[in-house]
Amino acid sequence: MALTVVRSMALVGLNGVPVEVEVDIAGGLPAFEIVGLPDAAVKEAKERVRAALRNAGYELPPRRVTVNLAPAHLRKEGPAFDLAMAVGILLASGQLDSGRKEKENGYTRLRDAVFIGELSLDGRVKPVNGVLPRVADGVAVGAELFCLPAENACEGALVEGAEIFPARTLADVVEGLLNPDRLMEVLAHRPRPLPADPSSLADEPDFAAVRGQAQARRAMEIAAAGGHNILLIGPPGSGKTMLARCLPGIMPPLEWEEALAVTRVYSVAGLLGNSPLVQRRPFRSPHHTTSRQAMVGGGRIPGPGEITLSNHGVLFLDELPEFSRDVLESLRQPLEDGYVSVSRVQGNFVFPADNLLLVAAANPCPCGFHGDPEKECTCTPHQIQRYLGRISGPLLDRIDMHVEVPRLRYEELATREPGENSAAIRKRVLMARRRQQERMQAAGLPKNRLNARLKPEEVLQFCQPDREGENLLRQAFQRLNLSARGYHRLLKVARTIADLEGEEKVRAEHIAEALRYRVLDRYLP
Secondary structure, three states, X not given: OOEEEEEEEEEEOOEEEEEEEEEEEEOOOOEEEEEOOEOHHHHOHHHHHHHHHHHOOOOOOOOEEEEEEXXXXXXXXXXXXXXXXXXXXXXXXXXXXXXXXXXXXXXXXXXXOEEOOEEOOOOEEEOOOOHHHHHHHHHHOOOOEEXXXXXXXXXXXXXXXXXXXXXXXXXXXXXXXXXXXXXXXXXXXXXXXXOOOHHHHHHOOOHHHOOOOHHHHHHHHHHHXXXXXXXXXXXXXXXXXXXXXXXXXXXXXXXXXXXXXXHHHHHHHOOOOOOOOOOOOOEEOOOOOOOHHHHHEEOOOOEEOHHHXXXXXXXXXXXHXXXXXXXXXXXXXXXXXXXXXXXXXXXXXXXXXXXOEEEEEEOOOOOOOOOOOOOOOOOOHHHHHHHHOOOOHHHHHOOOEEEEOOOOOHHHHHOOOOOOOHHHHHXXXXXXXXXXXXXXXXXXXXXXXXXHHOOHHHHHHHOOEOHHHHHHHHHHHHHHOOOHHXXXXXXXXXXXHHHHOOOOOEOHHHHHHHHHOEOHHHHOO
16 A cells, blocks of 8 residues: 555636645545545545446455645645546555556556546546646646546647547556556547638528618628627617627637637536537627626636637627626626636636627617607606616727617518628628738737727827818717727727728728717617
8 A cells, every 4th residue: 555646637717727636545444535625526526436446346445545636725626536536546555556567658658647537436437627728738737648538538639739548437547557558559549639610600690681781780790800899779670689690600710729719718618518629709698687607707716707708709798788787897897908807715817808799789768669760669768768877888988889770671671682691791801800910910919909909009000090080080079978988999990990991091981980880879868
């Protein structure tokens, strides 16, 4: 009997943290203790490991078994340490020696691997959440070989420099420890990452199905090209939700780095499904009863919320005024700073939101028909003001465009002529983004920074209008009582319009069009 140390990885927020699973088997009354600040799921591992060892043909020694998860100050959550504990017990109890010298290459290599996985009672190795960040951050601290559940193997193989040993059962791991030739054979045929597939956009909702709404369609194109937040205002049934759902289809396909970033978040949240790699831009549409914690992230050790799950994609908030004030105000900091900061006793957790595109939809009043030429509104001015007043001024300041989506006419609905499809719009969006990248690179700035994310000094550098445009901007600033943030956002939208038109300079017509996408004031009495 001896002391053995096996490596594993804990998950803290979106990051993997190295953990040493120390197993000591000593004399005394039979006992199995797990220490090192484990949660309930980790403590229950003693029963899973005990049954898995027995059903795999091994045994838990009738001695005092102590498992320490170091560092002890870090809270450990989840069942991902089961496999490491079982391997540690087998090694510490001498059940895997079999007269084999540890200097043999394969035996030594797998002993030094990072073990991640949950054990079922019959000895199967079950998949766990957060494998991608565990493997990626493990490689960053020098680990090379990872023993993972077979169902997580392709996900782990996305990390460059990681060698993956996929295990379906505890017996597979034992065979790899005792048979170096088998280990080398498995590593020679390790799973490979799947390439991102642009054709995966084929079944996205298409703008060709959208009838009428020329101005709203144009606004969505601008939003996709420059990464601008947008608010759609109109009566029920005017097509606001459909416009929002079509938006991901005109955005560029995810680049490899973006796909890995999205996959890391979805891996932690347990939302990967059957695919090891997220290849589409996320589209999240939480219900208006969503809590603040679900929106920003939470838990004893916080996990990602809807804001982070929408990063590199679209966060669609339908019926925006129906969300609680607390939830809406929680959007202010992420929309401005590009990240979510959650503080707990254990520390400060930061979740990315730097490429989030917010699309919100709202009725113009409680009944939904204020300003509708066909149906009379039954709301009083006070009710309208109170309804729209649920959206605070600071939050509206962070939404670049608010666009009217009017009721459709019969002729628009009955036409059989399809509108312009998403593929054609996407080409213009890609061209506009390419111009932004070239401008950023020429200025020595990050090439993936879109117009919506320009800093104030960069707005002065890239978005200054010509003389006529400046005169128009001055008049608009005075009439609309724009804040400094609203002024900058207006210029950013105009810059994107100019990019779509292939213009190097922001002109008066670009400013005029940008002003058309600020219509909310007409609904305020």
